[in-house]
Amino acid sequence: MEQRIEETRKRDKDHASKLKQTVVDLSSSSVIHKKDCQIALSQHKIMKKKLSKLENLEVFRTKHIEAIMKATEALALGQQHDQMFTKEDDVEAKEAYDSGEQECDSSSEFDDMKNIESQLENRN
Structure with missing residues (x-):
C-alpha cells in the first residue's frame, strides 16, 4: 500500500510539475503574443502615417499637374497672342x-532714311 501511495505521490508530483511547466509556457507565450501585438500595432500606426503622407503626396501631385496644365495653356495663349500681335504690328x-x-520719294529725306537703314543693316 505504501508503494501505491508513493507511486500516486510521484504521479501527482509529475503531474503538478507538468502543470507548472504548462502555466510557465502559457505565460511566456502570452508575453510573446502581447509583444507581437504591440509590434503589430506600432507597424500599423507607422503604415497609417505613411498612407496619410502618400495621400497628401497624391493630392499635391494632382494639384501640381493641374498647375502645370494651366501654365501650359497660359503660355500657349500668350504665344498665340504674341504671334498675332507681331503679325499685326508688322x-x-x-x-x-x-x-x-511714297511721300518721301522725291525728297532727300528718303535718301537719308535709306542711308540710315543700310548702316543699320551693316552693323547687324
Missing part, C-alpha cells in the same frame, strides 16, 4: 513705311 509698320516711302 503689317502696320510695313504700311506706314510704304506710305512714308
